[in-house]
Every structure is written in C-alpha cells, then in structure tokens.
Amino acid sequence: MPSTPSMSPADAPRRANRSPVLRGLARGGYVASGVLHLLLGWLAVRLALGSSGGSADQQGALKELAAAPGGALLLWLTAAGFAALALWQLTEALVGVPGADTAKQVGSRVKAGAKAVLYGVLAGTAVGVATGASGGGSSEEGVTADLLAAPAGRWLVAAVGAVVVGVGVFHVVKGWRRTFLDDLRGTGGGAVGQAVVRLGQVGYAAKGVALAVVGGLFVAAAVTADPQKAGGLDDALRTIRDQPFGTALLIVTGVGIAAYGVYSFARARYARM
Template sequence: MSQNSSPPGADAARRAHGSRAVHVLARGGYVASGVLHLLVAWVAVQLALGRPTGEADQSGAFRTLGQLPGGELALWAVAVGFAALALWQVGTAILGVPNAEHQAGARAKSVAKAVLYGVLAGSSVRYAQGAGGGGESEESLTAGVLSMPGGAWLVGAVGLVIVGVGVYHVVKGVRKKFLRDLTGTGGSSVRPVVVRLGQAGYVAKGIALGVVGGLVLTAAVTTDPSQAGGLDEALHTMRDQPYGPALLLVVGLGIAAFGGYSFARARFARL
C-alpha cells in the first residue's frame, strides 16, 4: 500500500466537503431542522394548554408541514436539506473530524448523525409523496424485539442509551458545549441570544429524550411493549404528571428555542 493511500471514498468525500453547493444545502438542512422543531413545539404547547392538534413528534411535524400552503414543495426542500446533511456527515466519518481528540468516537458520532439525517430525509420524501405514516410504531417494534431471546435486555440497553443521550443533551446545553459546533473560537462570534437559545433548546430536548428512554426501560422491565413510546407518548406522559402541563409548556418552549437555535446554526455551523 502506498504512503499516500486513503480510505475508500475519501476522494469523493473531499470533493463533497469542498463543494459550495453541498455547503449551502447542508445549511438548509439546519433550517429544515428548525422548522420541524418549531412545529413539534407548537403541538406540544397546544397539548399543554389542553388543545391537542396532532402528534407531538417528527411524524406530526411532517404531517403539519405538508398541510400548509405549498407544503409538498416544502417537504421536498426539507428532504434535500437533510440529505445534504447526511452526505456531509458521511464525508466527515470518512475523512475524520478536525481537532477531535478521539477520532474513532467522533467518526462513529458522524455515522450516527448521517443515519439520523438520512432517515429524516426519507420520511420527508414519503410525506411529500403522500405515503407518510406507514412505518412501524414504537410499540410494534418493541414487541418484536421483546419476543426475541434476550429481547428484554436489548430493549433495556436501548432505553439506557436514549437516557444517556438525553443526559448528554442536558450537559451540552448547561455547559454550552454546542458552541464547539459553531464558527469562531468556541462560538465567540455568536450573539448571546443564540447561546441562550442553544442552552434552553438542548436542555429541553434532553428532558424529552430522558422521558422517552424511561418509557423504553419500563417496557423492558415489565416486558410490556405498550409501555414504550416515542416523543409524542413521552410528552403525553409528562402532561399527565402533577404540574405536568406547566412542565410540558416549559419543555415545548424549550423545543421552540432549539428550533430558533437551528436557524442560527444554519448561519454559524462549522462546515
């Protein structure tokens, strides 16, 4: 092997990373993320006020977006933006993450993000084509896993991972670690309002993910798939607790803040 050998796909990844078109489209992906978070926040706030208007999760956000004037075109634009972000993360996983102390972990994180953005792009395409909502529910997926040998342990592990991701989001928000994702040294060129939006948004998302993880863990312990659920079920669970509507209102506003932060990230993201 020559000294100048590089990982498979590295040349294509470098071209994508250097492409102005990919940069622009990837930033559009953050705009798409902002739109979806605002729609989820709107439904969550309505739920907290006792006026539920739909599912408070990504599928509900896609459905709501599609029902707006020009919604089909907007869904296609969202799909393109998320696809570009997925492509960018694939390239990052191949080429490596600049200044990362642990490249293996950083590459794995990029792969996970690429999968997430790819799934979101695919969901947007399905809703744009009028075929959204055809996937399996969290309950049916959990039931399938629980029926496997050792399924309860696997579901429990997934629940712990989701809780861990939630805790990571809260820590990232409180300690302002998200500034590393933005331009400037430690995000120094970003206005204070963007910092506050990021803090509120990451903490709110972390709380919501923690509840989702808790539901999955409950399903694992009780071996009852009906206990599992996604974001919509988590927000309903939150609402039904003592002082739940007030907490849900705060979380909904926090998710809206994350939407606002995503718009700012479209401008300041490190690409």
C-alpha cells in the same frame, strides 16, 4: 504520456466533504431542523393546552408543514436539506471530523455516522409525508415487540432505553456547559451573540429532557415486558403532561424545543463546516 494518479476509496467522500455546494445544502438542513423543531414546540404547547388532534412528533410536525400554503414544496425542500445534511455527516464519518483531536476522532466519526442515519431517517419521513406514503401506528411499539421476542430481548430493549436516556442527559449537559459552541465558528458568547448562546442552552436542555423520557419509556417496556409501554416523542410529551404540574412542564418543554429550532437557524449560519 503521464499516468493518471489512481483515486483512493477515500477521495470521493473527501471531495464531497470539501464541496461548497454540499456545504451550502447541508446548512439548508439546519434550517429544515429549525422549522421542524419550531413546529414540534408548537405541537407540544398545543398538546399541553388540551389539543388531541395529530401527533406531537416529527411526522406530526411534517404533516403540519404539509398543511401550510406551499406545503408540498416546503416538504420537498425539507427532505432535500435533511438528505444533504445526512450526506455531509456521512462524509465526516468516512474521512474524519475537522478540528477533532486525533484521540477523539473515532468517537467523532461514530457520532457523525449516527447523525447521518438520523438525518437520513428524517429525510425519508419528509418524503413519505410528501408522497402520502407515511404509515400510521407506533413504530416504536412494533420494534420493541420484535426485540422482546428475541433472545435476551428484555436486555436489548433496556439497553436501547439506556442509550436514549444517555443521549438525553448528554443534551442537557451540553446545554448547561455550553459545549455546543464548539460546533460553531468561533466559541464564546461574543463570537455568536448571547441570544444564540441562551437559545442553545434552553433548547438543548429541553430536547434532552424529552429524549430522556423517551428512553425511560423503553426501559419501562423492558421491565414489564410490555411493548405498549414503549413510545416515541409524542408518548414522551404526553407522559410529561400527565405528571403533577404537567401542563406547565409541557409548555416549558415546548417553548424550549422551539428555542432549539431558533438556535438551529443560527447554526445554519455559524456551523463549523
């Protein structure tokens, strides 16, 4: 009898990576991201106009979704989409990113792994809101307090802040230079439409600014050794609002985040997979 070929450890993630079902579900994750960013944009604009209800962050956006008609079902669909996208990114981290140069594979795999963690956290947050298990309080402040209590804690918090600032700057540059088109099937405005290009440019820039402010808050917490100064997206948006011309700046940021949401719908169709 012919022997059955042995399966290497990479076979399972490679087969999952090539699965049309997983690819379709992962595209649904980009739709979920679009919905989330549209709600985040709305919350930012509402915050700029003086609303004090709810938090303008991912959890607040998911709670807004839960309050919509059919919200429970929408939350579970959102969680499933993010979970599928996390699994998809995990397979790319394990077996490699198609289209990436050999010299860039290590960096591409690290990015895919980081995205897998991010989407996994979003899936967990959606499940927490759907089941009523989401807690209150600022997790950023708690994590920062723990880090500050560790040896070289202030340097660790500063490093976290610097990384987040770097990610924010990366988003702004990615929008400005339109390198996000590399993530889509075909490159150039003609391949996906100029509207998608403009939405991506505005969306990446706005998201990058918000992330840079989040990172700045962590750096401020490190400099002052005060975990209360650290914060997430809600704190970052409130910081923007409190600047000179902050209302206008926050409205522009909110519209930009919403633009990223619309871009995510296009990405669900055109993403390279």
